[in-house]
Amino acid sequence: MLLRKINNQYLRICKSPQLRPFHSARVMNAPSSVNDLTKEPVRKEFVDMLSDFDQLMDKMIPVIREYYLDCGRPKTVKMNEFALPDQILKEIGEIKESGQSIDQCVDTLKTSLKYSLKTMHPFFMDKLYAGSEPIGQVAELVTAILNTHVHVYHVAPVFSVMEVECVKIFGKEFGFKEEHIDGTLNPGGSMSNMMALLAARQEHFPHVRNEGWKAEDKPVAFTSVQSHYSVARGAMVAGMGINNLVNVPCDRMTGVMIPEKLEEALKAEIEKGNKPFFVNTLAGSTVMGGFDDQNAISAICKKYGVWHHIDACWGGYLVFSNKLKTTLFAGAEKADSISINPHKGLSVPTQCSLLLTNNKKDALRKSNHSGAEYLFHETEYSKYDIGDKTLSCGRRGDGLKLWMCMQRNGLEGFRAKADDAMEKSVYITNQIKKQPEKFTMVNEPQATNICFWYIPKAFRNGAEYTDSQ
Amino acid sequence: MLLRKINNQYLRICKSPQLRPFHSARVMNAPSSVNDLTKEPVRKEFVDMLSDFDQLMDKMIPVIREYYLDCGRPKTVKMNEFALPDQILKEIGEIKESGQSIDQCVDTLKTSLKYSLKTMHPFFMDKLYAGSEPIGQVAELVTAILNTHVHVYHVAPVFSVMEVECVKIFGKEFGFKEEHIDGTLNPGGSMSNMMALLAARQEHFPHVRNEGWKAEDKPVAFTSVQSHYSVARGAMVAGMGINNLVNVPCDRMTGVMIPEKLEEALKAEIEKGNKPFFVNTLAGSTVMGGFDDQNAISAICKKYGVWHHIDACWGGYLVFSNKLKTTLFAGAEKADSISINPHKGLSVPTQCSLLLTNNKKDALRKSNHSGAEYLFHETEYSKYDIGDKTLSCGRRGDGLKLWMCMQRNGLEGFRAKADDAMEKSVYITNQIKKQPEKFTMVNEPQATNICFWYIPKAFRNGAEYTDSQ
Known part of the structure; x- marks a missing residue:
């Protein structure tokens, strides 16, 4: 009793x-079926x-x-x-x-x-997101009803399995080999980018975890001058300082990182006695939508032994286009990590952000593990104990809605979203170009950010104008 | 056209x-009402x-x-x-x-x-959470349908207003003065605790943001030996190192921090030339459910000029009990920051975590601001541009479900949840004590964590046993 x-x-x-x-x-007046006499009363x-x-x-x-x-x-x-x-x-x-x-x-x-x-x-x-789809919305309702955390398998078996599978599917789209893929779902792209920087820090400066930064460390990271502010915020949080994040110049017209400038910057820092460990590149910059040349940058990163991260939070969804995969993402398969937000471009309800690692066995666990014995135990399914690979303890079950959106749309649905977006970008660009008296393009778009100026009436008909006006 | x-x-x-x-x-067969001829066709x-x-x-x-x-x-x-x-x-x-x-x-x-x-x-x-309530679940559905981010007011006016109001309501429950309250909703308690540590770092070592840690900084933080692993993870992430987080001993029987030991530890670190800046205390420790003596600790923190944070992620919901507010939380109103997870104890769907600051004007913005000009502008409502105070850029609208759960339950509903939990804790404790042959209490519970041993049959009837068996 x-x-x-x-x-x-x-x-x-x-x-x-x-x-x-x-x-x-x-x-x-509870309906009689609620308390069927043959069953335990509700x-x-x-x-x-x-x-x-x-x-x-x-x-x-x-x-x-x-x-x-x-x-x-x-x-x-x-x-x-x-x-x-x-x-x-x-x-x-x-x-x-x-x-x-x-x-x-x-x-x-x-x-x-x-x-x-x-x-x-x-x-x-x-902004760089839009509405969500019914299947994702209803999955969020189910997630709220289940209301479990995704730290260990035994409290969230389905969410954990779905998260691991989604990580694999996205990794493979970027060309990673299945056996090399690891990753987690995180509360937003800023967190994914920060976790990539921290994983690189763990690899290059493993003592920081316990002892903190030392004067002789002199860490220096590199990012595109067009990159999202979360990379600077990551450098700030990680205690290395925003000043030790070098902004690599981009091409004026495309907003794409100039690989030679990256190598110059790397050399200059090494000459100063600093230790490069992390390069952040872009697959879809926030403003100009630029896609960096990952092949060229990968070669430089490997030459200097630094972690190559691709912030594809915004443009990453275009990898589902078979055509764009081979152009915009050429070389992405060589990166050490990629962040991508299915809550952008793929209409999965927010928050939904992935950090994928490639050929960096257990880097996320090494970087983030807590040794919390009350939570994490060695079992046959402990690879599904995802919490220990993240900065969170309790974690939302973001895997269900991502899985459901993928199941409903199929990969070909995601591919069509990517292809459609690109088609429409070309269409809109052409419409703008057809009216040179009203609009002028800033550049030729690489993908779906279309940067153009509206020409005020006062400046038409041959009157001179510059960007600053 | x-x-x-x-x-x-x-x-x-x-x-x-x-x-x-x-x-x-x-x-x-779309119903005819969907495309009423007098309206724009859907x-x-x-x-x-x-x-x-x-x-x-x-x-x-x-x-x-x-x-x-x-x-x-x-x-x-x-x-x-x-x-x-x-x-x-x-x-x-x-x-x-x-x-x-x-x-x-x-x-x-x-x-x-x-x-x-x-x-x-x-x-x-x-684990330290349970099911959620229908009102919160349906609010999550609405959140997914609206699918907006809460970085700036103009894309999320209602979510932003609700978040600011919830921060005020929770701050006042802990006894903060309304004009001194600031705070944000964050993706989980680990993040809230980490943000508190980062805000303290910004106050004591403002150069770290741009320049990184310097050899002469010698930061040292303090936490209860019973604290959650997110505090150590925060020290790791922040680049100060887990070794520079001093674990302050607790009372063996209650799991509560011994204030004298904190002061001893502070003195010892100062003598070594280290610079204390942050003390993490507990209002509901993970395992023993201990509530630290915030009055005593506040006096020490003020004496040594360090930031006093209360990790009330787990036990914070008990503040809604008018009786427990004045006992378990005495002195909490003097803390610099408190984290609390309404997704624990209050049945709000996960994730729902608050970091509250007290009399630290703009500390969160100073700690986390990005200067992202494409997002944040000075307007008459820019105090509702919450994103700049957090580590996120895009943010889930966690405010709606919290607001709706509060509206449905009322504050008295939350108070009853707290009182009920405490009543039941007392009841269960009494039941355990009534059967000394089967169970033995580890200690007298302060709140709702009840720690007891089940005595295996082999050890009953006077056979000797120890904790290690």
């Missing part, structure tokens, strides 16, 4: 059923929770359906209803001492839909 | 409608997406309802159906070149529910 009582009580700890006075009608707390779930779904599904339809009428429905913080605060009200009804909660969810940006609206072009 | 075409095409870039051959029946891509959403919901809601009911019959329904990786791989199948139908995707989602641990099952006691 003790065990039963304990468990009854434990349940109440988690669910506080006495705090749910709002839906007594539903609870009283505990009241779960009947109550199900009533909440049912009411929320009953009320929210029509709202969500209307939201989809609104997004599908972009000429008459605005992308956003912009409001200042005071207005939003007024409409969402305050958190009160007493709990509020499902209807009041639904009102807040409606307000959230109303004032948030419709990222799935066709006119949303603000 | 150009604009329209561009937008049509842009839409297709994102949604690849030609990849959706599976549900033609639904598309053909674009086909959105009709298709809605069809996916409808089918997924139609099929998944009964599955989810059954899952709730299963969890509510814990004596006959197992907490988990354990399977090894090969079995799971076999059942989820492979990602194929071609996309799979909604039914096939639903099968995979069912498999996920089948083999994942039922964390909402009353018998789940494996």
